[in-house]
Amino acid sequence: EKTKLLGTYIEALPQQVKADGRIHGNFNQTGTVTGRFSSNNPNLQNQPYFARKLFVAPPGQVILSGDFSQQEPRFLSHFTGEEVLVNAYREGRDLYSTAASELFGLPIEECGDGSKYRKMMKTGILAVMYGTGPKTLADQLGITEKEAKDFIAQFYEKYPKVKAWIDGNEQFAKRYGYVQMFHGRKRRLPEAKSRDRFTQFRAMRQATNAIIQGSAAIQTKLTMIELQKLCRHKGWTMAFSVHDEVAVYAPETLTRDDVADFEAVMLNTLRLDVPNKTDIEISRRWGEGFPVDEWFKNKEAV
Known part of the structure; x- marks a missing residue:
């Protein structure tokens, strides 16, 4: 496990960082028979939790992510x-x-x-x-x-x-x-x-x-299209999509209203006969996120 962490992630991923300080994988919208994303160079759909800590938000920004619950x-x-x-x-x-x-x-x-x-x-x-x-x-x-x-x-x-x-x-x-x-x-x-x-x-x-x-997969993709519209409106940037999770880079000055707008897109883009639910986190480092209330109660500490 430690050898894989070292060779596949800690040593390999920094070699793929582009000039803007980020890794840009190749995403294939029809790479799987069910329509879910696949990706390579590197496979960003296969980042285990212990490797996610390698990814941090740009200075002055946070990662605002929503993970569909029991999608x-x-x-x-x-x-x-x-x-x-x-x-x-x-x-x-x-x-x-x-x-x-x-x-x-x-x-x-x-x-x-x-x-x-x-x-x-x-x-x-x-x-x-x-x-x-x-x-x-x-x-x-x-x-x-x-x-x-x-x-x-x-x-x-x-x-x-x-x-x-x-x-x-x-x-x-x-x-x-x-x-x-x-x-x-x-x-x-x-x-x-x-x-x-x-x-x-x-x-x-x-x-x-x-x-x-x-x-x-259709729900996730339609949601990403609407989130991109929200990003353009607010000046945010789409960050990544991994399985049922979608994230954006937002200013660390974001408000509860901003989070509510993000959540509304996650919940309402595609309506079902049962209510959707999304688990929202805010973080500076992926994998170390905080629930919304905890973030706003003690933002400086976290």
């Missing part, structure tokens, strides 16, 4: 209309704790953060979205493959709208050879029409994942 599960709730999932978000409750409480028939207090039931539900929902099979899920949860199969079956029985939506995605892909994301972008899956069952099965596992990941 993909929110799309799952939006697309399926499953009441438990939708209502959890609309009422500001924790999705995984709420769903675990419902599925296992336990008080919500026993399914809180850190509980095995919440962990199982979070892993299970991700497995549903990514098409993870029972064997992989069993390894992730440390349970038997039979228990994993029972868990998935129990999940689908409890949340039939999720099951119906996933089945519908697969039937659509088999018939048309593609699936459709938010705003109509298509992911071609010609293998879904294959007569070879194994080839078709692999395509089926990608159908739902493509819709959710691709829709999240």
Whole structure:
């Protein structure tokens, strides 16, 4: 781990700094099949937390960043209309704790953060979205493959709208050879029409994942377009986008109203049937950010 930190980041990244003191990676908007950004020279989509401290804001500026909270599960709730999932978000409750409480028939207090039931539900929902099979899920949860199969079956029985939506995605892909994301972008899956069952099965596992990941990518890109407009208006500069996080360079004199304008773009550019949420931080060094209230209460110290 230390060798990788030294060779891949501490020694390598400074060699790629341009004349303006920054690193400019190459970003490919269609570098992944789902439409998420890919990048190289260097791969800025792969900066682990211990390497992010290498990046600092220019003098007199700060990094204002917004990280979409549970971006993909929110799309799952939006697309399926499953009441438990939708209502959890609309009422500001924790999705995984709420769903675990419902599925296992336990008080919500026993399914809180850190509980095995919440962990199982979070892993299970991700497995549903990514098409993870029972064997992989069993390894992730440390349970038997039979228990994993029972868990998935129990999940689908409890949340039939999720099951119906996933089945519908697969039937659509088999018939048309593609699936459709938010705003109509298509992911071609010609293998879904294959007569070879194994080839078709692999395509089926990608159908739902493509819709959710691709829709999240669309939300991020549309948000970045609107943030660039905000940057022009305020004299800020776009800094970076990594996975679900988007950041700008703003003057250290920024106000709470400025932060509210930034948050409004993150939350309202693309509206779903459930409310969006973004975790906002302000920092001088990436990876050492402070929540908004903490920053403004003690700005000089931080």
